[in-house]
Amino acid sequence: MAGLINGVGVKITGEADLAAAELRTTDGYQRTKFAIFNLVLEQLEALGITAETAPASMIRDGVEQAITRFAAKEGLALNAAERSLLAAEVQNEVVGLGPLEPLLKDPSIDDIIVNGPFRIFVERGGQLSAVPARFRDTAHLMNIIQRIVSPIGRRVDEATPYVDARLQDGSRVNVVIPPIALDGPMVSIRKFRTQAMGAQDYVRLGSMSQEMLGFLSAAVRSRLNILICGGTGSGKTTLLNMLSGYIEERERLITIEDAAELQLRQSHVVRLETRPANLDGSREVNARDLVRNALRMRPDRIILGEVRGAEAVEMLQAMSTGHDGSMATMHANSSRDAFGRLEMLLGFGGLGGDPKTLRRYIANSIQIVIQVNRMANGKRRVTSVSELTGLEGESYSLNQLFGFEEQPPLSGLGEFRTLSARPYFGHRLVGAPDLRGAAARGLA
Template sequence: MKTMQPYMLGTGNAASEIGVSDRYQEIKFRVFDLTLEYLDQQGVEGDGIPAAALQDEIARAIAVVLMSRGIALNMRERAQLIEDVQNEIVGFGPLEPLLRDPDVDDVIVNGPATIFVERRGELEPVQTRFRDTTHLMNVIQRIVSPIGRRVDEGTPYVDGRLPDGSRVNVIIPPVALDGPILSIRKFKHIPLTGEDLVRSRSMTADMLNYLANAVRGKKNILICGGTGSGKTTLLNVLSSYIGAKERLVTIEDAAELQLQQSHVVRLETRPSSPDGASEVTARDLLRNVLRMRPDRIILGEVRSSEAIEMLQAMGTGHDGSMATLHANAPRDALERLEMLIGLHGFSTDLQAVRRFISGAVHIVVHTARRSDGKRKVVSVCEVAGMEGPTYSLREIFSDDETEKRRVV
């Protein structure tokens, strides 16, 4: 009889130590294939089986496989292996522990062997990995299939969301040269409040009070900033100051907003698909929303021709609407709106476009992620109309917390 050489771990938390052991990863992948084969022979399927019953079946299968291969694991290691195999069968495999970790905000997969997570604003590598590209692609297909999306060589990129609301982006070869790329922005089940942002020093109490009163006073607000700077988080926080009796309509590419009001209509865009389903753009939805008697419209992100309809709505009776936009400063945000309008058929002279924008947008809020990973509101500006050929912006707050500083 072959002598079994036990694989032992160090002391401490078993789950965390096992999860980062390369040796354990190798054992898990070996046992996983054999366990699946055994379960298949026994007629056990993951779907429709209660979790406890599935765990029992996996435990029996693992015991058989470990015995046949001469691998010895202690009780803690076996418990972790059962959980990992269950994640492979009914979850998202190696991603499951990262998605359950409350400290992880983003999960970034750069090919099967390289995974990063963002904790407290900083990216750090983890030793969790996929077995190979096929393993990673299987998990990707498990993510996108339930939401009616497909990713293959003909459609090498896709946006979507997990059942819990987390936002997902996938890019695969031949567009991604080094293997499939998967990015997940985790959905926060307990939305942050304005007080949370003040406590974390993402904004000052005076900023919050000013913006809360602006929302209550139905000012049109544009939130600008770079990727991952906290635009959607701030939009979600500001929406909490909208009155409970108002009818709100949200338009997003991937639903993330968590509005607390009772009368909310949530709309989501749809990309065109290979099976012939027609694309539904934010502009299409905005045109329909205007017929739905909304009190306010909240647009997750302005990125294309919907800028025209958004500004028209803001300027014609839908005061208190809000949107986000990628831009590096308040003035840049207004100039980006000019560009989007010009690119999509709003044919008039530049001064007319600027008057159109300055009449629709009342406040521009700029968010940024600092070098230490912290997200902050760095500027709050009022749009005070035009001063000659340029926008007149009055900066109410800046990152140095100096109030009422006027800028031209």
């Protein structure tokens, strides 16, 4: 593009992707793109319409006209590839999310991480890498952030410098801005899978064994209460989505989330989402409020996207008082760590007192605990499936049915093992696989 980068022409040739990537990072290209962007907005304003209400064909035509006008005024000789690149990126600025738009459309990307206006990273196959995309400046990034949070009634400003939100396609977004983000606005996007992982995908990709899948599907159908534990990005919600597919169509389900991302396929699903406080600190609706209300809505099962606060009290009440088959996720490094966190959260909810009483309450509410981990090689695996069978003195009694043995350590490689042939809740399971042969192989 003659005159676009410090007065030196840059031409996109056979290596189009590489040249385009280099071009995007230059100040000259950014200035040109936003000059054309401003021309498009002026055209729309002259017609008395906004980018949100204008037809897509009008936006495309307006972008092409603006490029032509700007090129003629500045004496730029644009070839077809250069013109196409500018047109696509200006259109993303007008009606999309700017530099994030092509990353959101790339099916190979799972996470997008923005560290200030000039550094963008993506995760592919569990591995992070930088991409040659950038925002013009902090103001540009803040404008895109406002486009993300405004449509769902959220806000982010100096008074509320962080927020959880979601995109129209269901992708989960977290935003942190100054003054608490010292190096500029930070955006983390967990992309929504357009096609949810199926049960056999877990076996095919090595995320669980066939015996695990058989047992867990039977546990869901048999209405055992299930808690899924793991770290950030370990695949808890994805696993919850998959297991929910085994719930019968006739059941009434209520889901409760901070940012709606579950993809339940049943027809009788009620989706509830928390709401943050407004500017004066009122009108907040938290997860505990929603669980309490859900209990009055005649649910067959309650599915809680994540347990992280005082809502643990109501969740365990639901699990132990007639809402069998309920499911939830929570952050924990192991099954026993999860119980310790639950005890702490029950204390936050006002259930203090004798630790043994709290442990008995937990043990009477939860039957199955699943641990998922993201391994060192980026693979996500179910590393443990255990039954919570009660208490032995002051400690929880766990019957571990399945595990993943990693060899060598920190490699992400290894094999699944069937560790027990006798499920404690076997008498309640419908259609569970016979684990005796698998256990013999696993213990050999």
